[in-house]
Amino acid sequence: MATWMTEGESEIQDGHKDGEAKNKGHVRHWYIDLGDSFGSEWTVDGFSRNHGHAYILDFPYIFEDFFSLGIPERPWDHNTKNPEAPIFGYFSEKDFNPDVWRNEYPNPAFSNLQEGDGAWATRIISRFTPAQIQAAVRAGDLTEPAHSAFLVRVLTARQRTLELRYFSKLSPITDVTVNGDKLCAVDLARKKETWPEASFRYRASIVRGAEDKPGPLAVEALESGKVCMDLPSKQPDGGKADDDPSRYVVIRIANAVTKNPLELHLYDRGPAKGHTLVGIERPE
Numbered sequence: 690m691a692t693w694m695t696e697g698e699s700e701i702q703d704g705h706k707d708g709e710a711k712n713k714g715h716v717r718h719w720y721i722d723l724g725d726s727f728g729s730e731w732t733v734d735g736f737s738r739n740h741g742h743a744y745i746l747d748f749p750y751i752f753e754d755f756f757s758l759g760i761p762e763r764p765w766d767h768n769t770k771n772p773e774a775p776i777f778g779y780f781s782e783k784d785f786n787p788d789v790w791r792n793e794y795p796n797p798a799f800s801n802l803q804e805g806d807g808a809w810a811t812r813i814i815s816r817f818t819p820a821q822i823q824a825a826v827r828a829g830d831l832t833e834p835a836h837s838a839f840l841v842r843v844l845t846a847r848q849r850t851l852e853l854r855y856f857s858k859l860s861p862i863t864d865v866t867v868n869g870d871k872l873c874a875v876d877l878a879r880k881k882e883t884w885p886e887a888s889f890r891y892r893a894s895i896v897r898g899a900e901d902k903p904g905p906l907a908v909e910a911l912e913s914g915k916v917c918m919d920l921p922s923k924q925p926d927g928g929k930a931d932d933d934p935s936r937y938v939v940i941r942i943a944n945a946v947t948k949n950p951l952e953l954h955l956y957d958r959g960p961a962k963g964h965t966l967v968g969i970e971r972p973e
Contacts (some may be wrong), residue, residue, distance in 0.1 A: 723869060726899035738765045741779075744791055764786075765784070768784070782850065805859065807851075814851055815848065826841050852883045856946075859973065860947045862942055871919060880913055884946050897937070926958075951971060954972040
C-alpha cells in the first residue's frame with residue numbers, strides 16, 4: 690500500500706520579483722509498504738513456500754537438487770500456511786534463521802553482510818519496544834484483530850531470535866556516556882532480558898598510556914541494563930597536549946554472555962576536562 694499526501698500549495702503571483710513564488714509551500718510524501726515485507730504469495734506455491742529460504746531463482750539449490758535427484762530435505766518442505774492468519778502465507782517465526790535468510794532476489798546489502806553489520810542492525814531492531822511494534826502493526830490498518838495479534842507475536846519472536854544470534858558474539862553494550870568521573874553504558878541484552886539476569890557478570894579492565902598490563906575496573910550493574918564505572922582522572926590539567934600518548938586510555942568491558950568484549954578508547958585530559966571518548970570497537 691502506498692499513499693502520498695500533498696500538503697501546502699505552490700502559488701505563483703504575477704509580477705512577483707524574479708518570478709519567484711510568493712508562497713511555495715511544500716510537499717510531504719507518506720509511503721507505507723506492508724505487503725512483501727511480511728511474506729508475499731505467488732501463484733506458484735513453491736515460490737511462496739520457500740520465501741525467506743531461497744531466491745526465486747537460486748542456482749546453488751537448483752544444481753544441488755539436480756545432481757541429488759531432489760533427495761535432501763529443505764527447511765520449506767514441510768511449511769504450512771498459518772491457520773490463524775492465512776493472509777500472511779508462510780510468514781512465521783518457526784523457521785526463521787538469520788544466518789541463512791534470503792530475500793526474493795540477490796541483494797549486495799545482504800550478500801555482503803558481515804558479523805558487524807548484523808550486530809549493528811540488531812542493536813537498532815532491539816530498541817523497538819512492544820508498544821512500538823504494536824503501533825507499527827496498527828499502521829497496516831488490518832481488519833481482523835487476530836491478524837494484528839499474530840503479526841505482533843511473530844515480529845516480537847523474530848526480534849528475539851536476532852538478539853540471541855547477534856548479541857552472543859559481538860558486545861550489545863552501547864549508548865556510552867562520560868560525565869565527570871563516571872562512565873556509563875547500556876547493555877541491550879540485559880535490558881531486553883535476552884538471557885536470564887543471573888547470566889550477566891560484568892568485568893572491566895583499563896590500560897593507561899604506556900602501561901602494558903591492564904588493571905581491574907569495578908562495574909556497577911543498574912536497572913534497565915545500565916552499567917557504570919568510576920573513572921577518576923590520573924593525568925594533570927594542562928602541560929601535555931590533550932591527545933598526548935600518555936593520556937590514552939583503553940577500557941574493555943565483558944558481560945559473561947557475549948563472546949567478545951566492548952573496547953572503549955578515551956583520552957584523559959585531566960580533572961578539569963575529564964575523559965573524552967574517541968572510539969568504540971567490537972572485536973570479532
